[in-house]
Amino acid sequence: MYTSVLTDRRSFIKRMALLSAMTAAATMFPGILFAEEQERGLPKNGNLDWKKAPCRFCGVGCGVLVGIENGKAVAVKGDPKSEVNKGLCCVKGYHSVIAMYGKDRLTKPLIKKNGKYVETSMKEALDLIASKMKETIKDYGKDAVSIYGSGQWTIPDGYVASKLFKGCIGTNNVEANARLCMASAVTGFMTSFGMDEPMGCYEDIDYADVFVLWGNNMAEMHPVLFSRMLDQRSKRNIKIIDLATRTTRTSKASDRSIIFEPQTDLAIANAICYEIIKNGWVNKSFVEKHCNFSKGLTNIGYGLEDKFKFKDKPEKITFEEYKKFLEDYTPEKVSKLSGVSVRDIKYMASYYGDPNKKVMSLWCMGVNQHTRGTWMNNLVYNIHLLTGKISEPGNSPFSLTGQPSACGTVREVGTLTHKLPKGVVMNKKHREIAAKIWDVPVENISPKPTYHTVEMFRALDRGDIKFMWIQVTNPMVTMPKLKRYRDAAKKEGRFIVVSDIYPTPTTDIADVILPSAMWIEREGMYGNSERRTQYFEQMVEPPGESMSDTWQLIEVAKRMGYEKQFYYKEETHIEEIYNEYIQFHKGKKHGMAPLEVLKEESGAIWPYVDGKSTQWRFNSKYDPATTKEGFDFYGKPDGRAVIWQRPYEPAAEVPDSDYPYWLNTGRVIEHWHTGSMTRRIPVLHKAMPYAYVELNPEDAKRMRIKTGDKVKLTTRRGEIIMPASVNERGIPAPMQVFVPFFDENMLINDITLDSFCPISKEPDYKKCAVKVEKV
Amino acid sequence: MKRLGIISLFTLLFAVFIIVWNYSYQSGLEEAYIPINNNKPTSYFLENEGMEYSKFDLDYANMPFDENHQRTLEEYYKNRAYYGAPPIIPHSVKEDLNIGRNSCLQCHQSGGFSKRFKAYAPIVPHPEMTNCKQCHVPQKSNSLFSETNFKKGKFPEVGVNSALNGSPPTIPHPIQMRKNCLSCHATPSTPKKIRVTHPERIDCMQCHVQSNNNINISELEVFIRKNYTNEK
Numbered sequence A: 001m002y003t004s005v006l007t008d009r010r011s012f013i014k015r016m017a018l019l020s021a022m023t024a025a026a027t028m029f030p031g032i033l034f035a036e037e038q039e040r041g042l043p044k045n046g047n048l049d050w051k052k053a054p055c056r057f058c059g060v061g062c063g064v065l066v067g068i069e070n071g072k073a074v075a076v077k078g079d080p081k082s083e084v085n086k087g088l089c090c091v092k093g094y095h096s097v098i099a100m101y102g103k104d105r106l107t108k109p110l111i112k113k114n115g116k117y118v119e120t121s122m123k124e125a126l127d128l129i130a131s132k133m134k135e136t137i138k139d140y141g142k143d144a145v146s147i148y149g150s151g152q153w154t155i156p157d158g159y160v161a162s163k164l165f166k167g168c169i170g171t172n173n174v175e176a177n178a179r180l181c182m183a184s185a186v187t188g189f190m191t192s193f194g195m196d197e198p199m200g201c202y203e204d205i206d207y208a209d210v211f212v213l214w215g216n217n218m219a220e221m222h223p224v225l226f227s228r229m230l231d232q233r234s235k236r237n238i239k240i241i242d243l244a245t246r247t248t249r250t251s252k253a254s255d256r257s258i259i260f261e262p263q264t265d266l267a268i269a270n271a272i273c274y275e276i277i278k279n280g281w282v283n284k285s286f287v288e289k290h291c292n293f294s295k296g297l298t299n300i301g302y303g304l305e306d307k308f309k310f311k312d313k314p315e316k317i318t319f320e321e322y323k324k325f326l327e328d329y330t331p332e333k334v335s336k337l338s339g340v341s342v343r344d345i346k347y348m349a350s351y352y353g354d355p356n357k358k359v360m361s362l363w364c365m366g367v368n369q370h371t372r373g374t375w376m377n378n379l380v381y382n383i384h385l386l387t388g389k390i391s392e393p394g395n396s397p398f399s400l401t402g403q404p405s406a407c408g409t410v411r412e413v414g415t416l417t418h419k420l421p422k423g424v425v426m427n428k429k430h431r432e433i434a435a436k437i438w439d440v441p442v443e444n445i446s447p448k449p450t451y452h453t454v455e456m457f458r459a460l461d462r463g464d465i466k467f468m469w470i471q472v473t474n475p476m477v478t479m480p481k482l483k484r485y486r487d488a489a490k491k492e493g494r495f496i497v498v499s500d501i502y503p504t505p506t507t508d509i510a511d512v513i514l515p516s517a518m519w520i521e522r523e524g525m526y527g528n529s530e531r532r533t534q535y536f537e538q539m540v541e542p543p544g545e546s547m548s549d550t551w552q553l554i555e556v557a558k559r560m561g562y563e564k565q566f567y568y569k570e571e572t573h574i575e576e577i578y579n580e581y582i583q584f585h586k587g588k589k590h591g592m593a594p595l596e597v598l599k600e601e602s603g604a605i606w607p608y609v610d611g612k613s614t615q616w617r618f619n620s621k622y623d624p625a626t627t628k629e630g631f632d633f634y635g636k637p638d639g640r641a642v643i644w645q646r647p648y649e650p651a652a653e654v655p656d657s658d659y660p661y662w663l664n665t666g667r668v669i670e671h672w673h674t675g676s677m678t679r680r681i682p683v684l685h686k687a688m689p690y691a692y693v694e695l696n697p698e699d700a701k702r703m704r705i706k707t708g709d710k711v712k713l714t715t716r717r718g719e720i721i722m723p724a725s726v727n728e729r730g731i732p733a734p735m736q737v738f739v740p741f742f743d744e745n746m747l748i749n750d751i752t753l754d755s756f757c758p759i760s761k762e763p764d765y766k767k768c769a770v771k772v773e774k775v
Numbered sequence B: 001m002k003r004l005g006i007i008s009l010f011t012l013l014f015a016v017f018i019i020v021w022n023y024s025y026q027s028g029l030e031e032a033y034i035p036i037n038n039n040k041p042t043s044y045f046l047e048n049e050g051m052e053y054s055k056f057d058l059d060y061a062n063m064p065f066d067e068n069h070q071r072t073l074e075e076y077y078k079n080r081a082y083y084g085a086p087p088i089i090p091h092s093v094k095e096d097l098n099i100g101r102n103s104c105l106q107c108h109q110s111g112g113f114s115k116r117f118k119a120y121a122p123i124v125p126h127p128e129m130t131n132c133k134q135c136h137v138p139q140k141s142n143s144l145f146s147e148t149n150f151k152k153g154k155f156p157e158v159g160v161n162s163a164l165n166g167s168p169p170t171i172p173h174p175i176q177m178r179k180n181c182l183s184c185h186a187t188p189s190t191p192k193k194i195r196v197t198h199p200e201r202i203d204c205m206q207c208h209v210q211s212n213n214n215i216n217i218s219e220l221e222v223f224i225r226k227n228y229t230n231e232k
Ligand code: SF4
Pocket: A055, A056, A057, A058, A059, A060, A061, A062, A085, A088, A089, A090, A091, A092, A093, A094, A222, A223, A224, A225
C-alpha cells in the first residue's frame, strides 16, 4: 500500500475555518466573510447556487438543478425532489447548460439588406417587424400575416402570440411545430374523450404489470421514463413489450420485441380488440355504463393536394355492428398483413384481456406521425375502454409528448389555428370568454380556422401568406417535402422573421433575425406529458441584446397599437401573463396551480383543485370534477367515452418496384430535434457527429454496403447521399431504412412526403417509398 | 442393439466434445478480461438514503493494487464535461444497439483488468441502473460542430479538505448516484490521489462528512436564535 496525499502544511486555523465554514457557518451566518485563501482547494463549485428548472429538452420534463457560479450556468444534476425523474437525467439534460454557450450564439438582431445580413439595434428591428406587419395587413388583409411557433415555446410565449394574432389582429394564422408531433394525439383524445391530454400520469409506471410500447423507442426518446420502467422490472415481475417496425435499444431491453410491417398497427390494434371480444374479456359493465360506439368516414385521403379539406361524419353504431366489423381482423388475417405471428397477437391480447394484469400502453411519434394518426390513437383507447383498463393507477393508455411544452403551450394555451386557450374559435361562447379576458371586441376573433402547418407553408408558397414570424423552431429542417417550402420562403414578396439563438437553415431564409433568450436566461413555464406545469426563474443573463420571445412579441404588439392589451410591466410580465392565462382554465376540470405553488414545488399536475394535483382524471376516486360514482368521462356531454370503428387503410405512398424500400425518420438520444442546440454541446456532437442511413444487414449484404459506404436515397421528391450504418444503433426490418433528421448537412426531409392525417393534419414522417443504391 | 448403443455413445461424446470445444473457443474469443466478481445486481433506485457500499460483495479491502496501470486524477477528470457530469465513454463501444445492461456491466460492474485497454475497468457506483447509454456516450469524433465558450470550471483538489492536520477529509462532491464510495475510491482503477488507504473500514461516512456543496443553499433558512425572555 502507499500513503495518500491527504495532508499538507496548511495551518490549523485555516483548516478549522474551512471545515466549519463549509459545513455550517456559510449558510447560517451569512454575514461572515471568508478569506479567498481559505476557500482555495475546494472547487468553486463548492459554493454553487443550485436552482431548479424543468429540463430544456424533451417532453418527459425532468426536474434539473442548475449550478450557477459567477452568473454562468456551470453544472447540472437531477433534482431528487422531482416526481418525474427522482434525480436521474439523460445525457442531454446533464449537458444542457452547455447549449447556451456556443461561440456562434446570436447576440444582435440582423436585417437582410441587399442579400447581406447587417447588424442593427433591437429597437430598429422591432420597429421594422411592426411596420412590415401593419403594411402587409393593409395591403393583403389580416390573413396574410402568420406566426409559427413551437412546443418549446414557454407558456407565456404562446399565450401572448395567440393574444396578439387571434385576439388583437384577428387572424387564426397561429400554428406551432407541435402540429408535426402531437396533433394526432389531440384529435385522438378529442374524438375518444372530448378532452385533451392523458388521464393518467407517470406514476402509473410504478403500478402497471405490462407495458406495451406502440412504435416508441423509449430507451432513446424518453430515457428517464424507460429507466423508471427498468427499475420496476428489477423489483417486480413486469413485462415490457416493444411493438415496432425497427429493432432498437428499446427492443433489446424489452421482454418481447415484435416487429410489424409499417401502417399495419391499425390492423393489429383491431385484431387485439377482436380477440378481447371473442374470448369474453370485455369488461361488460364498464362498457355498458361508460362507452358509446361510433364510426366515421373511411377512405379519407392523404392531404397531398393543396387546400385539401376533410370533415369526419361520426355516426353512432351498436356493439353488434362493431363486433361484426372486427371480423375482418382475425389474428390469422392480420398476421398475413402485418407479419406479426398469430401467437404474438394473441399474446398481447391476452395481457390486455387479463383482468388481473394492469396494462400501460405508451406511444409517441410512431402512432402520431401517421396518415391515420387519429385513428391509431382511437384504436389504442378502444383496447383500454373495452377492458375498462383506464383512469386508474397502472391502467393507463399514455400518449407521450416529444417537446418540453407541447402540452403546456401548444395544447393548453391553444396555439393552433382552430384553438383558443379555452375551447375552439368555432364556438361562440369560447370566443366570448377569450374576448373578455383579452380585453378585445368579440368580433375581433375570427370564427373560422385558417391554415394548419403544412397548409400554412403551402399558402406561403402560393402567396396567400406574405409575412411569417417563426419562433423557437427550425422548419427549414423539419418540414416534410422540405424543398418546396424552402423555395417558397425565398420567393419575392415574402417577409420572414426568425427568432432563434443560433444560425440555422431557418435563419438562412429570414429577412429579420432576432436573437432570443433561451430557457433559464429568462423566466417561464413548461407543461410536460403528464399535465405537469413547471416553472423556472431567470438564472443567468442572456447574451448581448437577446430578448425572450415573450417580450419580443409584446414589444411588437405595443408598436402595432395594442398597448391596452399588452399592459405588462417588464419586471413582472411573466407573472401577470400567467395569472391572466389561468383565468381561462378556472374550475375543477382544468384548474391550473397558482404561480407560488409552481415556484415552490417541482411542478403541479392540472386539474389543480383545492391545493391538490389530480393524478387520475375521470375516476371519482381521484378526480373531484367527476359528477358520478366510478367513472365519468366528462369531456363528452353524456359522460361516455367513444369506442371507434376505424379500419386499416394503406399508407399514402407504398413501396413499389421503382422505390422498393420504406423510409422511416426519427431521432437519436444524443440530439434534440434539429440539433441546433445539442450539436453545439461538444460531448453530444462528438458522440453523434452526423446523420446516416440505417440498413437491414441482409439488404446491406445483398447490395454489398458496409458501414460508412456512401448510399444514395431517391424518392419522388429528390435524392440525398449519406453514409450507411449497418448493425449499429438500430436495425430496420428488411426492405426498410431509417434516417435520423438532426443533421442540417443531410436534410432527409428534402425527400420525405408531406402526406398527413386528414383529421389531425399531422404529417407522416415515418413512411414513404425510397430507392436505395450504393454509390 | 449393441451397435446402436455404441453409435449413440459416440454421437453423445462427439456432441459433448463440440460443446466443450465451442465453449472454450468462445471464451477464448472473449476479450481478455478477468472479472473479479460476477454477482448479479440487486436493485435500488435512488431511494436509499445514506451510503451504499459493498452492495455486490466486492472485496474492496483486497483489491489488487497495480502502480503500473493506475489512472491519474487528471485523466479521471478529463472524461467529464464539468465537475460532476456523467463521464463519457473514453473507448470505442462495440455494440451500439443495446442500452448497456449486458455489455457495459460485464466489465464495469465488478472491474477487472482489460488487456485490450491495458487498464483496469472502473467500477460503476450505480450498477442497478442499466440504461447506461442514457447518460454515458462514447466520442466518435474529435471535431466540433461549432466552437463553444463553455468553460469546464475547476475540479476539486486533493489534500485540502481536512480541518486539522491529519483529520479525516470532508467529501467535496455530491454523492447523488455515487453513494458507493469504495467503487470509486478503492479499486485498481482509482487514481492514486483519491485512493483510500483503509478500504477495509467500509463505513466511510462514520468519519468523512460532506461539505455543504450538495445542499441547496437557497432552501436553508437562516438560523436565528430566539431570545425567549424578550418575547412579548
Ligand atoms: S429525459 Fe428528456 S427531460 Fe429528462 S433529462 Fe433527458 S432530455 Fe431532459
